[in-house]
Amino acid sequence: MDIRTYLQEGAARVEARLAEITAGDAAPFSLVHNAMAYSLFAGGKRIRPILAMASCEACGGDVDVALTFGCALEMIHTYTLIHDDLPAMDNDEMRRGRPSNHVKYGEAQALLAGCGLLTWAYEVMANEGREGRVPADIAVRIIAETSRRIGWQGTMGGQSLDMIYTTQGTPPSLEELRLMEYAKTAELLNLAILHGALVANADEPALAALTVFGENIGLAFQVADDVLDVVADPEQFGKPIGSDKAQGKTTYVDHLGLDGARNYLKELLDTALLALADFDAKADALRALARFIVERAY
């Protein structure tokens, strides 16, 4: 399979589904609706919904339903980007080559747009259960897992630690960095894989294997990002090279060096692929995505 074509086709499906989800007349709430759409349709790679679809495919489930759940995660991912850019957080005025949400819409509306996307994502997930596209007990399980992994013990908790490390001038140890990055970034990627598997009603052994896969690929995603922050072509990377350093963030490269970080990446990839040993060719897209995530840092 050609992974770049696969990614392009996946991203196109995601754009179309997100457009369906957000269609309709938003009056009188057009301003906050526009603010949400501004960031949601800013041209991300859509890697989370693509992972959800690939995971669902690996388990023989209905990929179109996984797409919808993946779009909910993309809405959640977008909310974290809007809030992370706020002056009280990373204070980034640009995102994907355009003014950040709060620069365009003001801080108040950006804050609301973020929470609006988070809440809307739950509505999307709940409606899949309510309208029978997944059994209600599966929808409830997905919503509970999502909440735990994106909340104060997950994405938000990781961001809380990141702010502590960044603003208080106490750089995290390697173990603290791993825990913080896992919560902040890896958990959401792992969650995408879980969504796909739960939509497919995967059995517990398959879920366990995909969890090992997801944890390792989730971590690898951040390690690769840290490597790219040092070595990438700025055009392809989509953000300025060296921005971690400029923001005083500690990275895996700081702890492991460039070669050490790349070796760690290779270990994570090997462990992830080994976890898929009992899956057949339906998991090939998932395998290819794992390689893509790691190999862009080589």
Add this chain to the structure above:
Amino acid sequence: MDIRTYLQEGAARVEARLAEITAGDAAPFSLVHNAMAYSLFAGGKRIRPILAMASCEACGGDVDVALTFGCALEMIHTYTLIHDDLPAMDNDEMRRGRPSNHVKYGEAQALLAGCGLLTWAYEVMANEGREGRVPADIAVRIIAETSRRIGWQGTMGGQSLDMIYTTQGTPPSLEELRLMEYAKTAELLNLAILHGALVANADEPALAALTVFGENIGLAFQVADDVLDVVADPEQFGKPIGSDKAQGKTTYVDHLGLDGARNYLKELLDTALLALADFDAKADALRALARFIVERAY
């Protein structure tokens, strides 16, 4: 029944359930956990979970389960208070006689604490379905209804309009005010009543009647607050008198005058109580709560 005793006993049950929900070791995410607890246990009246319990009782359901769903709404209500106090919103440095969350914990952690409570509320609701205290299809319905009513078409949308009216110096017409306040405040109170009824598996006629009740009581709550902002004893009101005026907010009293606002309150109460005509004595607590909400403004 003595409404003050009923409110005190209800609030004590809410405190206890919220303490159960939030118990446990929060390390390494203690800072954001402390920030959430700081605002969650700041001594509110707990009117939303009390309404959920009373509504459930009116429909003959399990009040203890309604209490948990009501606590989820109290977590959501607390999140809106934390975010509304932020400098980018109303910029309130005090809340319930103590420094606001962002004054105590900084803006970044306050922002995360708010979103953390929102997300946690969903986990609480989903777990009620996952662990069988309500059927999964009821949990999914409650989660979908909650999302729509607290999101960009509800609480957040109302706050978005409030920020537009406040910062752009264009005072809302009475109709705009009603729509904005309904979305921002009334919808969440109405939702508490819906939670209780759905937990009790109320039939559609009962749901329809309780929706009329909830809409009118939700609106009345805000009108009463506007009246109290003019006439209340500051000790009992819990915030400075005249704060709406000081913040440049348009109120029902501006549009209707004091007597007009009180007449409107009486109309809303009459309509709400009439909607409960077919309910028996099990709805007496709900009736007493409606009277309490309105009569504190007399």
